Amino acid sequence: MRPTLSDVAKLAGVSVATASRALSNPDLVADGTRRAVRDAATSCGYKINLVARSLRIQRTDTLLALVPDIDNAFYPRLIHAIEDTALAMGYAVIIGFTAKSEKYREAYGELLSAGRVDGMVVMDGGSGVDRFTGPQPDLPVVQVFDRVYGPSVPLVRVDDHQVAELAVHQLASMGHRRIAHIAGADEQQSARDRRDGYRAAMQRLGLPLEDQLVKNGHGHRAGGAEAMKQLLELPQGPTAVFCASDSMACAAMDVCRDRGIHVPGDISFIGADGTAEGMFSFPSLTTVDVPRAEAGVRAVEKLIGLIRGQAVAPDTVLPVEIKLRGSCAPTRTAVAA
Amino acid sequence: MRPTLSDVAKLAGVSVATASRALSNPDLVADGTRRAVRDAATSCGYKINLVARSLRIQRTDTLLALVPDIDNAFYPRLIHAIEDTALAMGYAVIIGFTAKSEKYREAYGELLSAGRVDGMVVMDGGSGVDRFTGPQPDLPVVQVFDRVYGPSVPLVRVDDHQVAELAVHQLASMGHRRIAHIAGADEQQSARDRRDGYRAAMQRLGLPLEDQLVKNGHGHRAGGAEAMKQLLELPQGPTAVFCASDSMACAAMDVCRDRGIHVPGDISFIGADGTAEGMFSFPSLTTVDVPRAEAGVRAVEKLIGLIRGQAVAPDTVLPVEIKLRGSCAPTRTAVAA
């Protein structure tokens, strides 16, 4: 049987109350007693029972982080930041991957409503919108990058219109006019915003805004490749492509390579997100970098604020930044000029 | 205040005991009562308190999975399999990433010894060897792919000698004689085994076993690239390279491309692990595939067996398989012959 606090107390010749304080609130106890209790604890191999502790103090000091998919290169840095920040602030983190099925999301949702975690940060664009508008609407939840719950749930994000605008402006400044867009998964607000941002930027710059230049890549490699193939079949194809994610951009570049089309000589690419794939692709991918690490930090700070009953900003917008790499170049005409 | 079981009981006009059984052991209660309790529960928005439950039943139905790094392409599939299997068997999973620092590993280790989880599967080659040989050596732990604890801790793995042998034999059968090896992180048993396996296979086939043909790539991209550069500076370089991981192989291939060396025309590559990187590289990478999904399943089954006090096999060895792709080709002389 695992030794409990009362075993320790007996061994040290004090009451359970004193043993508890000696271990978790040492200043409230005399020096000798403290030492006696500590010695007793180590000598019998005492380990606190966190479950009992949680029940008593009504906190678990644990957070839940809901991520769609671990395979997606977008999330690791975000997850690391969340974990770092949480641990530094005294919380453990449970990470739940929900993309596989709705059952997963439910299973993890239970953890929150059943009090096994104190709060939750959601990076998951999936369903479940009304889960936290029921009888207990006040569970601590923060969402990152994608609004899925109502406005009462705080959000940390970037301005996705701006993401698209930066990309389009960069390409336009290199002389490109026929700029195509490969869009992300339609059910994600961020993907829709990037598409809208692309349209707005094209319009504002007076560039051709053709429906055939916009293809849906659904946010994954296969979709990106398929979209690129369609673009290449156009009678008058694009000279540059803005892809809503790096993974789609890499897949699209691979299609070009397979067909002997040179990047960036024949066609330029800009991705978005700033994931590792784009750094190791050939050529390396120009991208609009999304500050995922900072988003993770801010989200956790916000969440812990919520848990502690502090007022937190409902909407935090982080700045994005374009990273110029090898995948885009001026048009031939621009070079000639 | 969140409603508790006693609120539900009051509302339904029964005792707490009956309310509990109505919800968690419905067959032990009369039809009408069951319905009354359930109605009361939903009407007041009752959610069970899992912490209290865990304290009482002395189980958390939660497992801990320790992974070195989420950035490493090796682990996602393993993690998914673990999560799937665990959820299907009624357990939740906490995933802990430990590579960042020793503190992390300790923080997560606490969860196990403090009773917040029932058991742990370790995919982590780091230190902590003696953590489970103390006063409570009997905590349920299963390790995957890398032996770090004593033989009393069950292990699920592949035969890493065989991994290397498959690769070397494949290259030899294509006419290669000067086969180099880029090894993985020295502190991992599996990396050492692959190096030994490479040596054994070379020797058995009567191929040149030169120290200069073995470089340490430390298991990551940068190391792999560096190792490749050294190999290319050799007066008589290799015609083929077996890399202990796909990521090192991809980095090494990138080095070759940058220098205008054609793969597989000038030099062939075989990686190991079977991660996604190798599928999307150019050329696509021949690799010795490690059945990570199956390993995850077996590990969880084993762990739950341990938790339930069943006897489990101390050592499970899974088969590996070579996947032929575009990165290796017969030597010119072999082609000519």
Added chain:
DNA sequence: TTGTCAATTTGAAACGTTTCGGTTGTGTAT
């Protein structure tokens, strides 16, 4: 009526902490 039995239900204990309110004992000021 009484007794027997099974089907339901219940009170109370238990899980291992933390913490409130109260008691003890020591030393200091009166």
Added chain:
DNA sequence: ATACACAACCGAAACGTTTCAAATTGACAA
């Protein structure tokens, strides 16, 4: 001496479940 302040400690309650052992109920046979 008495009163008082204060530090150190302790008993017991509480957190919200589950479950044991006992009690209640109702049906039915003797």
